[in-house]
Amino acid sequence: MSLSDNEFIFTLSILLLLAGAIAAIVFSRKHKAANIISNCFCIGASALGAVSVIRHLLDGGGIKQVFTFTSNIPLIEISLRYDNLSSYFLLILFVLTFAVSIYSIGYISHYYGKRAVGVFNFLYCSFILSMMMVMLAGNLITFFIAWELMSVTSYFLVVFEHEKSENVKAGTVYIIMTHLGAAFIMAALMIMYALTGESMIIGSNGLFADIPEAFKNLCFIFFILGFGTKAGIIPFHIWLPKAHPAASSNISALMSGFMIKTAIYGILRFTLGCFGVSEVWWGTTILVLGIIAAVLGVAYALMEHNIKRLLAYHSIENIGIIFIGLGIGFLALSKGNSFVAGIAIAAALFHTMNHALFKGGLFLGAGSIQYSTNTKDIEQLGGLIKKMPLTAIFMLCFSLAISAIVPFNGFVSEWLTYQSIFAFLSEGSLGMDLIIILSAAALAFAGALAAVCFVKLFGISFLGLPRSESAKAAKEVPVTMLSGMGILAALCLAFGLFPRLVLKVIAAVTSEIAGLSLLENISNSTIPICSGISIGNNRMSMAALLVVIVVLVVAAIIGVRLTGGKGRSRGFGTWDCGFVEINERMQYTATGFSKPIRIVFRLLYRPYRKLTVKGEIPEYFPDKMEYKVGTVSIFEKYIYDVIIRWLQRFSRRVKYTVQTGSIHMYLSYILVTVIALMLYGRLF
Amino acid sequence: MTTYMDIISIFILITSFALVASKKITSYIKAFRIQSALLAMALAVMGYFHFVESGRIDTLVLCALIIALKVVYFPKLLNKTYDRVEHKVEKDFFMNIPMLILLCSGIVIFVYFIISGIGSFGNEDVTMQVVNMVSVVLIGVFFMITRKKAIGQIVGFLVVENGIFGAVMFGAEGMPLIVDIGIFIDLITGILIMGLMVFKINDLFDSINTNKLRRLKG
Incomplete structure (x- = not known):
């Protein structure tokens, strides 16, 4: 029992989270104290937890027991333990909670005196604990209990601002969808138990692999339906764009950053870990679902002007990208190509981490914007870069990362996904090749549209002139909120520059779960350590790319200075066409910006326009005119x-x-x- | 003793047929009272043997409880309720009586078919008694379905209880006393509440015909 003992540190982090939950209730009368104390406990817990799991993964891993409770009732046994796969996901959770809890100290201050801060923080801690429990669940029953706990606590957090009817409605949609998913998961878990009598999922005796093929396929379908609902795979995604805007921003960051990833964990744990991949169509299904989610997710995101709903659709897109990686990995495994499988699954795992970092950061940024302007509508924003410079820089980092632009982490994981696709091309038959080529095209398409979307998000909300009074009055957010975002932004950059740091950890996971070696396949002695990746003849080094970028930018600035002269000032604005001044109504709107895409894909969006004219004789003497442009969600409608x-x-x-x-x-x-x-x- | 028990169980079955065949509410109550008295007789004999063999008196206590509650108190309560609510005589059942008797005979045959397949009860002698008692349970439910008035449903409920109690008594020589007392307390509460509800229904609909409760549906 000392701090050098990994399990002890881990148990301590669980206890700290529990203490955080209790402290929030105890101090519930004093809002400020409750918030600060409980968040400090969370920060401590996640720091300790992160240290513990990193050490566990670097030490070579294995299975560690945390807690066991055996009851007299048959089959009811709570078992908490972790292996490498759980540790990796726990690492993501701890990193995210560390940043989000720091952020929450400042962010929750707008609840002081208005809402039950103690209850909120209690739910916040329980939500983190329940997500931890999902990762730690050692047997089937614990997994299901934890899964339901996670759904219920997140439901309460979604409907926390319950006086708004749309929040309650969003919560209802969420709880119905998540329980439908849970029903499928429960059915699959029961089939697994009924056929084997085995209930351990971490450190099992391997009996699950002997389940007859037909039942394995049935379980696979149930898992895809159940976990797909949680992940927000199209067409089970409808809860996601509703629930994320309803929850407060730190919760959205956790939900989008980690909760939907528990589905990825579930699929990996049960199909790959318990069953082992044998069927080709499993990989194909996951791949096709991933392609659909990636393309449609980003396409719908483009049409949104509510900043949080836009980000929610991007979560669907990124889950799609993770699914593409998983699908390629599963396909490669079923064909016995362990080289490609290792890279593809590593790419999926890496993207899971990356998405948690940048999407968590983006939601925190959205929270900051909402905190200082009180709006989520980007049409009301503008010019925030002058009022909130640091938030703007962090948001720019996250936007670049999610659009997969050098030198941030999003680029590395998408590059790895592409590499696995190209490496697998020569393997398959003609039909298979078509799907794989299609997935590469879908990935490229989604990446391009994501870039457009974040140009829109960043350009409309941070550049130009303020479009409303509240945007004019915006102020930079408190330092705790900034540091929460700053940590995530720094990690996005660090993991982009030194991807081998993360891949070293991922290698422990892939070797445990499917016996795939990773590091030997990607390392290359000619490229500096930690930075370069080399797959076959394709190599890349982010650090080198960064040097090139810096050189180019400096050269461009010098070039402009040399040719354009310096210190020249202009009396008039560039585009003011003889007007005295440019005002905010002359700017591009978000709706206008996305119009070309709306026209090109009108089959998907079903755009409509509605003009209502009111007045005594509306044709000739209109008093009031209302013009509305909108799109129809074909999944909800049909x-x-x-x-x-x-x-x-x-x-x-x-x-x-x-x-x-x-x-x-x-x-x-x-x-x-x-x-x-x-x-x-x-x-x- | 087996012969004696067989005969009593047959009589209990016959009283439930009498219940189904009776037209007037007062005659239901009478039939129920006779059935309970027969049950008490069986218990008294069993209790006497228990007392002689091992000095246990719990079966005798149970017998006294049955007499006090089911033979005296419940019928009196039901009669009083009936006196206070309604004196109209009208057709109280959905099907005619010969049809009901035929269906009840069908139930007995069905139960015999089912029970004979279960195998042994440990003691082959009790099979017929158990068949009779399970038939009483089903006939009780059937009686509740075919009668329109609320008191019919209460009596049917009590007959179901008699049947379950009899099945346990004949099949397994009774349950522990504490369990039986618990069931009796439940029963008293249930009957009191149902008696109150009869008044309520009477107030609301000017009749105790439960068929009229349909109107309560939203």
Whole structure:
């Protein structure tokens, strides 16, 4: 029991989180104290936890027991343990919570005196704990309990600002979707237990691999449906763009940064870890789902002007990119190509980490904007770069990272995904090759649209002139919020420049989960350590690229100075066309910026325009005109609305035929059931 | 003793047929009272043997409870309730009586078919008694379905309880006393609440015909 003991540090971090949750309740009368104390506990817990899992992974890993509780009730056994895969995901969680908790100290201050800060922080700590438990769950029952706990605590956090009816509605959609998903997961877990009698998932005896193929396939379908709902795979994504804007920003950062990744963990743990990949169509399914999510996610993001909903759609896109990596990995495994499988799964894992960093950061940035301007609508913003310079720099970093631009981390993981795609091309048959080429095209397409989208986000909200009074009055956010974002931005840059640091950790995961070696395949002695990656004949080194970029930028500045002269000033603005001044109404709007894309993809968006004119004789003397442009979500209209209408019709019919209100009918249902059960018992 | 128990169980079954065949509410209550008395008789004999063999008196206590509650108190309560709510005589059942009797006979045959497949109860002698008692349970539920008035449902419920109690008594020589007392307390509460509800229904609909409760549905 000392600080050099890894498990002890880990247990300490769990206890600190519990203490944070309790402290939040104890100090709930004093809002400021509750917030600061509970967040400090979270910061401490995540720092300790991160240290512990990093040491665990670098020491070579293995399975570590944290806590076991055995009860007299059969099958009810709580077992918390971790292996390399869990440790890697826990590392992501700890890094993210570390930054988000620092951020929350400042961010939650706008709740002081208005809301139950103690309850909020209690839920915040429990949410982190429940996500930890999902990663730590050693057996099937613990996994399911933790999974449900995570859903329920996040539901409470989504509806925390419950006086707004759209938040409650978002919460309802979320809880229904997440429970539908959980039902599929539960069915699959029960099938697994029923066929093997084995319940350990971390450190199992390998009995799951002997399940008959047909049942494995069934479980796989259930897992894709269940975990896909949590991950926000299209068409199960409808809760995601609703729930993220409803939750407060630090929660959105956790939900988008980590909670949806628990689905990736689940798929890896159960299909790869427990079953082992044997079927080709598993990989193809994941790949196709990934392509759809990546392209449609970013396409829908382009149409959004609510900054948090835009980011939520980008989460769908990034889950799609992770799925593409996983799909290639699964395909390669089923064909026995361990070289490509290692790279592809590593790419997926790396992108999981990266997405947590930059998407967490982006949501924190969105929270900062909301904190100082009180709006989430980017059409109301503008010119924030002068008011909030540091936030603007951090947001720019995150935007570059998510658009996969050198030298940030998003580039590395997408580059790895591309490399795995190209390396796998020569392997497959013609039909397979088509899908793989399509996935490369989809990845490129999604990347380009993401860049457009973040040009829009950054350009409209930070550049130009303020479009509203609140944007004019914006101020830089407190230092805790800035440092929360700053840590994530620094990590985005660091992991971009030195990707081998992360890949070294990932190598421990891939070798454990599928016996794939990674580091030997990507290292190259000619490129500086930690920075370069080399796959076959393709090499890249971020540090070298950075040097090139810096040289180019400096050369450009010098060139401009030399040719254009220096110190020349102009009396008039560039585009003011003889007007006295340029005002904010002359600027490009976000709607205008995305119009070309809306026209090109009108089949997908179904854009509509509506002009309402009011007045006594509206044709000639209009008092008021309203012009509205919008898009229709085809998934909600053609899938969910149809299902809901069908359900309503069904329940109405049940009300008139089965639930008639007659006691005699109800009693006869009981009698018929008893007789049917007796017959069943007699005959079977 | 087995013969004696067989005969009593047959009589209990016959009383439940009598219940189904009776037209007036007062005659249901009478049939229920006779059924409970028969149950108490069986218990008294069993209790006597228990007392002689091992000095246990719990079965006798149970017998006294049955007499006090099911033979005296509940029928009195039901009669009082009936006196206070309604004196109209109207057709109280959905099907005619010969049809009901035929269906009840069908139930007994069905139960015999089911129970005979279960195998042994440890003691082959009790099979017939258990068949009779399970039939009483199902006939009780059937009775509740076919009667329109609320008191019919209460009596049917009590008959179901009698059947379950009898099945346990004949099949396994009774449960621990504490369990039985718990069930009786439940029963008293249930009957009191149902008695109150009968008044409520009578107030609301001017009748104790439960068929009219349909109107409560939103």
